[in-house]
Amino acid sequence: MTLSEEDYIKTIYHLGKGKNTSVSTNAVAEQMKTKPSSVTDMIKKLSEKGLVNYKKYQGVRLSESGERTALSIVRKHRLWEVFLVDKLDFSWDEVHDVAEQLEHIKSEKLIDKLDQLLGFPKVDPHGDPIPSKEGLFNKASKHLLNEVSLGTSGLCIGVKDSSAPFLKFLDKNRIALGDTIKVIDKEEFDDSLLIEINERQFRISQQIASNLFIQIS
Amino acid sequence: MTLSEEDYIKTIYHLGKGKNTSVSTNAVAEQMKTKPSSVTDMIKKLSEKGLVNYKKYQGVRLSESGERTALSIVRKHRLWEVFLVDKLDFSWDEVHDVAEQLEHIKSEKLIDKLDQLLGFPKVDPHGDPIPSKEGLFNKASKHLLNEVSLGTSGLCIGVKDSSAPFLKFLDKNRIALGDTIKVIDKEEFDDSLLIEINERQFRISQQIASNLFIQIS
DNA sequence: ACTAATATTTAGTTTTGTCTAAAATTTTAT
């Protein structure tokens, strides 16, 4: 597998994940900041190698073996992210670019030993689950705060909107990464939430809640 | 810098190191398992970028800036080797191929933090010195046992000949990596050495001595 | 159902790094 092939496989995986439809050429091109014609070329190649299923004008979908490949790349990416944060004191928002490079290193032993060094983590610093060697997830543990049920509590592990105004809001309201957040009440009328953080209870709008990720333990 | 350019720079560095002559096209080609014509092509490119000095038919030599580049790659390679051995329990002879990949990762912060995690090591697992961020070495501390002066003692850190018979010999004579070796006496007649390891003294031939590396502290 | 808009593919180039074969230069041996 070349570097470029791996990047395509990963992109197709992320775009197709969850949904049960195939991924469009244009979507891949946009995501990878390349041209649709380049995508078509590469998809043909991946198709010949049996990594994707492809019919002209119908989009692509990962094959069994493509899926395995994708999961192995995701596993490497996320383990490296944990390494960067836990061992090298990177902050959770600095890790992506470096992990993007490290995920292409080829050595099974390296990944196994890294996994061990890190204590076999189940999620990465953004709360996304780390696939096992065999390609299995602990069921997804990362949720938007507005989507969890009443009474749920979990660790605040990330934001969807990382714009300055939103981060400033969080700061002002003393909501930080790593805090434990509990959903005390939901208001039907405006979908606002009553939450508890560090013994403090207060209300946040649906808009805020829909931009906060929590990891349910 | 592309991956390939980095590989050429590193090869030219290693072939030219020590000697004060320029490196031949053929030598680079052989080392890199490629053809001389490919080497010529790449050298031209590196020359245009100012990384090497090159005159047709006269071989190459790293420029000031090429040397800096090479040292930065060597630094990364050797730091990663220390990481693999110290943190991931690789053995000293398993690290090379993986480090060869890791040395191309681009992130200054990553290398600085890695250096810190490892406690700012001065030598890699083979006893080769690690250049500082500024490209300076602690003067070479790796020597062949037959080349050190009487009374010198140091850590056994590697072998030149790693063939099975030689390793078996070391095993039989209870010489292992990490042992402290002291040169007690030199015999003029056959250049054999009287050495001391763990309170034991015995004599080894010049041939054995010239295949053992020690690191002088 | 038909046309307009959008999405996708094809055909033909480009760039990077490699190769082979042939030409040019340098070195070695007599």
Add this chain to the structure above:
DNA sequence: ATAAAATTTTAGACAAAACTAAATATTAGT
């Protein structure tokens, strides 16, 4: 000193992965 051998460079071609422009297929709007 000169011919033979070895080394190095040039010229031309190729594969991978990208691009542009043109052609083709699909989808959407009326």
